[in-house]
Amino acid sequence: MFPDFLIIGAGAVGLATALELTRRGARVTLIERGRSGAESTWAGGGILSPLLPWQYGEAVNALSEYSRALFPDWCARQQVLSGLDAEYRASGMLVLPPFDQTQAFDWCGRHGWRCEIRPRADFLPSDTEEDALWLPDVAQTRNPRLAQVLRGAALAAGVRIVESAEVTAMQASDGRISRVDTTQGDFSAAAVIVTAGAWSGTLPGLEVLAKRVFPVRGQMLLFKLAPEVLRNIVLQNGAYLIPRLDGHILAGSTLEWAGFDKSVTASARRDLLALAAGILPALNERVLAQQWSGLRPGSPDNVPVIAACPGYANLFINSGHFRYGVTMAPGAAMLLADLIEGRATAIPAEPYQA
Ligand SMILES: Cc1cc2nc3c(=O)[nH]c(=O)nc-3n(C[C@H](O)[C@H](O)[C@H](O)COP(=O)(O)OP(=O)(O)OC[C@H]3O[C@@H](n4cnc5c(N)ncnc54)[C@H](O)[C@@H]3O)c2cc1C
Structure with missing residues (x-):
């Protein structure tokens, strides 16, 4: 018992x-x-x-x-x-450069993850011929x-x-x-x-x-676009966009050692806005819905x-x-x-x- x-x-x-x-x-x-x-x-x-x-x-x-x-x-x-x-679903994750292709393929091969190199333009509005790493099995929940x-x-x-x-x-x-x-x-x-x-x-x-x-603060921005403008998680240089089914898109996140302070800051808002727009130009102040922070249990x-x-x-x-x-x-x-x-x-x- x-x-x-x-x-x-x-x-x-x-x-x-x-x-x-x-x-x-x-x-x-x-x-x-x-x-x-x-x-x-x-x-x-x-x-x-x-x-x-x-x-x-x-x-x-x-x-x-x-x-x-x-x-x-x-x-x-x-x-x-x-x-x-x-809202659990395997939306997949696109990793934009820079990334270590050899290390990624080696790890994915050993752990049974599918991964492939695909043109960025297959997923995002793009005027370059840049390649990206596509991980279709990465899932998300809301x-x-x-x-x-x-x-x-x-x-x-x-x-x-x-x-x-x-x-x-x-x-x-x-x-x-x-x-x-x-x-x-x-x-x-x-x-x-x-x-x-x-x-x-x-x-x-x-x-x-x-x-x-110990607490590690993370700040996040929330945008609202039409559904399906973005279908997959996108990651670049540690920053990410996460699309929800109803058109909301999260952009995150900061990693800050600020004790138990849950404030949001103008500098994080500016930096996350720039990162988000760098990946998807439709993300700007006009479609910004919310900013918040949370305290991760760091270790x-x-x-x-x-x-x-x-x-x-x-x-x-x-x-x-x-x-x-x-x-x-x-x-x-x-x-x-x-x-x-x-x-x-x-x-x-x-x-x-x-
Ligand atoms: C911006 C951000 C982005 C993140 N992104 C991801 C991600 O994409 N994927 C992922 O897997 N994880 C992500 N995380 C991390 C993830 O959210 C956390 O690791 C997870 O939520 C921790 O869960 P928890 O239950 O341990 O803590 P919490 O959700 O913080 O729950 C702890 C609970 O304990 C309660 N509590 C505290 N003290 C007391 C007390 N004295 N008495 C009673 N109750 C108390 C609190 O009120 C709280 O509700 C992210 C976190 C942040 C902040």
Whole structure:
């Protein structure tokens, strides 16, 4: 019989963890300071892959490849449970120069990704004969919709979600978390899981985690064009455009070490506008709809912590997925649930130790 769980933080990672544990028969209460899915999970782009996977280490790629493989069925299951649509689709990604063709083809070949060199003009208005790298299998989801899907699925699956409840203290005795205090009263459970995103290292007693999980601000612009002006994700020099089905296009994103400051800045707006217009000239001030920022749960080399928390018998962490927490959510939830159950894990768990 699985113990009952208290999960702190209802972003993509907390919701995915709650869903997986519930699927395995556990009773789960999810404590959320604000509204479910309204922080980094809402703010993100929803590209379901590291931007250029060949630039990342094995720990990032093993987890994201595992999670990518789970994503279509996992997402479909949550859509059925919630009755909502996350707009999951393989829209493909076009990488504009510069890129290392040899490295890209080598990595794609070894990981079973389709990739080809195609003229830029096949995808974008273009007056050059430039070639680009086409990765047709890269998928995306629409983050605010995915957050609604996961929240709805969790409620339908029997997860108790307590919103507007900030965790203010964790009481420990005999190496166990015995009580979690929140602004809406105290909770206790056989085991506690921290999925508080960028704030994981600010939880009382978990300050030591701040070296492994820290906030990295990302700013984004949203444009509105007619549907299908752009059909695929486009990436150039680390900046990207992500088209949604209704004609909205996201342009992102900045990487800023600004603590917990979620302000948006005029300089980011100017830089992202220039990058967006450089790829698709129709993107300009007149069609700019919104600017926002979110705090990613940053981590060294983008390697999350998915493990038991040293010093406690019943405390676990699933946090620090940095730029790829939406991509990694189903895989990370599965990995942690397997570790808790003492089952063999589908990928090696050592790289994600606390
Ligand atoms: C601009 C931008 C672009 C991105 N693009 C992508 C992308 O294309 N693909 C991708 O895979 N990822 C992307 N990401 C990263 C991704 O969004 C994150 O890695 C992911 O959302 C992290 O999920 P999380 O659940 O860990 O954190 P969050 O979504 O931040 O959730 C943490 C939750 O914990 C709650 N919480 C915090 N403290 C407490 C407390 N004391 N008590 C109770 N609750 C608390 C918060 O309110 C929050 O709801 C992007 C992020 C940004 C900002």
